[in-house]
Amino acid sequence: MKTSVTWTLCAIAAATLAVSGHAFAQQKRTNEPVQTIPAVRNIDPAKVALGKKLFFDPRLSKSGFISCNSCHNLSMGGTDNLKTSIGHNWQQGPINSPTVLNSSLNLAQFWDGRAATLKEQAGGPIANPGEMAFTHELAVDTLKSIPGYVAEFKQVFGHDKLTIDEVTTAIAAFEETLVTPNSRFDRWLDGDDRALVKNELDGYKLFKDSGCVACHNGPNLGGNSFQKMGVVQAYKTASTAQGRVEVTGKDADRLNFKVPTLRNIELTYPYFHDGAAETMTQAVDLMGRLQLGREFSQDENAKIVAFLKTLTGQQPQFALPILPPSTDKTPKPRPFN
């Protein structure tokens, strides 16, 4: 009997130790230069549902063929996976489409940060002659001719006004929900030691020690500063994009671009503002040389790439929206004139 009690006590003690050991392992890593993605809060579900429809609606373009999702495809990491995008009449865009995923975490929108908010950004492509090639007026006229939209706007906004302001507000609300939590790296940050293997942790250490993290930090591993493309070596590109100078007019801002997020980088190829880096290996190699003056060995490069692949988070999951039909009064799309 005594032996049995002793064993029981031992078992309890061992279990307690195991639990506290586990609790210790699960301690959040709060001293890292990268943080987990904050949860989305307080977004009106009805506004999000409307914004989702608008995001998928090609009737916001002159052709009736191009929607927000055409270049920020939510099946493909919120990008089009093209070097530069295809716009109205198959025009070649001047720049690589940045991902819409986690874009609410950026300090500004577009590569040159010319839009302060997602709402401001959302109006840009609609009226850009090289992208959706429409006007805000025509987009609004189109929506106003569709009873399903008119009713939904009224329900969401509580008034009869339907302007580009309501349109971009709703699109931005949807975009704010497009976060990708619970990547393996986030689980590691949350204390799960088994979320990463040694190779990936080695890559993360290299990423920090080499200085990548100086720009790619915070919850979005980027998106929170403008930096010059080509700090140590000048960047050679055929792209005419000048970056931040086009917003500030300051010559010092020439070739300054918003640092892109590294979240979901496995999905958002090709890389850089000109889409010139086709693979993560190329991007890491070039970033090392151009920004840090460092030549990563093949092994180092592979480790950093292994780390980068741990940044793929849960992709937004939602039902494909069904769009309210046009009516006889809806302006016709004009793809070919």
Next chain:
Amino acid sequence: MKTSVTWTLCAIAAATLAVSGHAFAQQKRTNEPVQTIPAVRNIDPAKVALGKKLFFDPRLSKSGFISCNSCHNLSMGGTDNLKTSIGHNWQQGPINSPTVLNSSLNLAQFWDGRAATLKEQAGGPIANPGEMAFTHELAVDTLKSIPGYVAEFKQVFGHDKLTIDEVTTAIAAFEETLVTPNSRFDRWLDGDDRALVKNELDGYKLFKDSGCVACHNGPNLGGNSFQKMGVVQAYKTASTAQGRVEVTGKDADRLNFKVPTLRNIELTYPYFHDGAAETMTQAVDLMGRLQLGREFSQDENAKIVAFLKTLTGQQPQFALPILPPSTDKTPKPRPFN
């Protein structure tokens, strides 16, 4: 006590009467020339899931920009709502994209029926230089370079072979699920008298009595025969599409086209093989004149249109698929060369 028993019996009798009265009202209408949409059966869910990804994957096109869903947009009634479609390099297609919804009910695919099955159809646009402008070989090479697809094909088909045969089989399996049951008209066919109002029933009667139903019958209200466009009056069109003759070589089949389904017609504008009829009102008017030699009054036309709007069924509801990413070995899309 006796009274109580009597009341109870009365209540039971009344309830029985109500139930049988209800059962009478719910009697299915089985003598109509239109039938409800049969339920989808026995389709492998894993094959459907793979086919859905392929349907949404623009990497089956040369540009990496055009997917099946581009022209058969499941947010918009399985069509692009354009007169004729936009293909690679913004080429103007020769014909209006037919809806993919309920297409499994058609006797053949394409306006001229040149594909006997959905599987055969699925290979067409991929390799059509005016549409996705790819080749079956390059499409398959692309998929084979993507580990997520390789694993999923193996799981679905139970072998390592990944050819255009497996690709089109999976796409067709997904398309077979794209039926739209439970339209208001189907509920009326199922015996629900309240599903339609008088105006709509008047329209249905006109639709039958005028002869529309001679071609637009069966569960898909069409899709089950080829008919000449312009029976009573010749059809004037700028379209060069010749229809069924291009398949059979028989001159009698010139301008014979597959009768389009009228299901979800409210969503599938514009109408006819050349997309020339912008509204249902125009389509009904022209069909009356060209096919039946009948001039519908405004009131008659409006009634038929009211009936047609009852054919909008439950649209397919599913999560937007997340596509497996390309790898360094994946052939690059070539949108601009």
